[in-house]
Amino acid sequence: MSIFKSHTIKKAVVxxxxxxxxxxxxxxxxxxxxxxxxxxxxxxNVPDARGIDRAKTHGIPTxxxxxxxxxxxxxxxxxxxxxVVKYDPDYLVLAGFMRILSSEFIKKFNKPIFNxxxxxxxxxxxxxxxxxVLDKNEKLHGCSVxxxxxxxxxxxxxxxxxVSVKNDDDVKKLAARVLKVEHxxxxxALNLFITNQITYENLRVMKINKEIEIPxxxxxx
Ligand code: GAR
Numbered sequence: 498m499s500i501f502k503s504h505t506i507k508k509a510v511v512x513x514x515x516x517x518x519x520x521x522x523x524x525x526x527x528x529x530x531x532x533x534x535x536x537x538x539x540x541x542n543v544p545d546a547r548g549i550d551r552a553k554t555h556g557i558p559t560x561x562x563x564x565x566x567x568x569x570x571x572x573x574x575x576x577x578x579x580x581v582v583k584y585d586p587d588y589l590v591l592a593g594f595m596r597i598l599s600s601e602f603i604k605k606f607n608k609p610i611f612n613x614x615x616x617x618x619x620x621x622x623x624x625x626x627x628x629x630v631l632d633k634n635e636k637l638h639g640c641s642v643x644x645x646x647x648x649x650x651x652x653x654x655x656x657x658x659x660v661s662v663k664n665d666d667d668v669k670k671l672a673a674r675v676l677k678v679e680h681x682x683x684x685x686a687l688n689l690f691i692t693n694q695i696t697y698e699n700l701r702v703m704k705i706n707k708e709i710e711i712p713x714x715x716x717x718x
Contacts, residue, residue, distance in 0.1 A: 501533040507587040507691050511539045512577075512594040517548020519592040519613055522680035523687065524555060532688045537584040540577065542596050564596060574602045581606065588690070591645065592683070600647035609690060609697045610645035613683050615675050617641060617657055622650035627668045627675065638662050638671060640679045641712070642686035646700050653703055654712035655689065658682040661718050678717045685713070 511520050520539065526532050539552035540560045552559045560580050567573035573596075581589060591612040603610060616626040618641040630638045639659040646652035658678030662671060689695045694707045705711055 504533055504692050506533040506535055508535050508537050508584065509588040509590045509687075510581050510584050510586045511536055511552075511590045511592050513539065513541050513546055513548040513592045514543045514595040515546055515548060515593045517546065517551045517592060518676060519679055519683055520548050521551050523590065523592070523684055524551070526684040532684055533691050534687060537586060538580070540580055542594070548592070570599060571601070574599050578602055578605060588687070590687070597649060598645060603645060603647060603700065611642060611655075611686060612645050612650070612652070613640060613642050613679055614650050615640050615672070615679065617659065618643060618650055618654060627671045630662060631666065631668065631671065635662055638675060640675050640682065642682055644697075644700065644703065653701060655686040655695070655703070656682045656713040656715065658715045658717060678715065681717065682715055685715070689713075
């Protein structure tokens with residue numbers, strides 16, 4: 498029986514490509530009964546991703562779908578989707594997944610796909626965000642959780658975490674500070690959906706059921 502009285506436990510499949518510290522932060526909040534989520538599988542496109550070891554430690558089923566094994570992207574996407582739908586998850590959670598999902602994949606899944614991105618979107622879409630922020634002498638940086646649409650890093654924003662850029666910051670220092678906020682905001686974003694404070698209508702539309710201003714902002718310095 499669920500200890501969460503007002504809502505049922507949702508199921509998610511996590512996709513990742515690397516360290517998996519965001520996945521770990523979500524897992525920790527599940528273990529602490531902060532969010533009513535079950536992670537039913539973790540899939541990586543990178544065979545030796547550390548996130549896979551983290552999942553194994555917790556007895557979560559893991560799969561590798563290596564993009565290098567597929568000459569056509571459509572076949573990679575199909576192999577990935579086949580694994581995902583086996584679990585019939587409510588959500589797909591991208592946690593440092595460094596591949597772009599095709600619009601066919603997104604359309605076929607037809608349920609919320611969340612992504613976390615290391616910038617204050619719509620600024621700094623794409624890669625090397627921390628370096629680009631430093632190059633531009635920005636004073637404010639951060640991270641965003643958004644729904645995935647076919648536009649790269651362009652889907653509706655749910656929550657953003659802000660940090661100041663300091664005079665002595667380098668990429669490593671700044672990335673570490675942003676990552677800490679990522680770990681705070683991803684579980685919050687998921688919880689807004691799990692607890693029906695936001696409901697998913699379609700790729701572009703989220704229904705806000707409570708008086709909250711979206712994107713929510715969190716500041717950490
Ligand atoms: C995180 O900083 C995440 O925002 C970023 O990759 C890192 C993964 O770290 N994602 C992207 O850049 C996606 N475009 P983690 O593996 O330790 O969670």
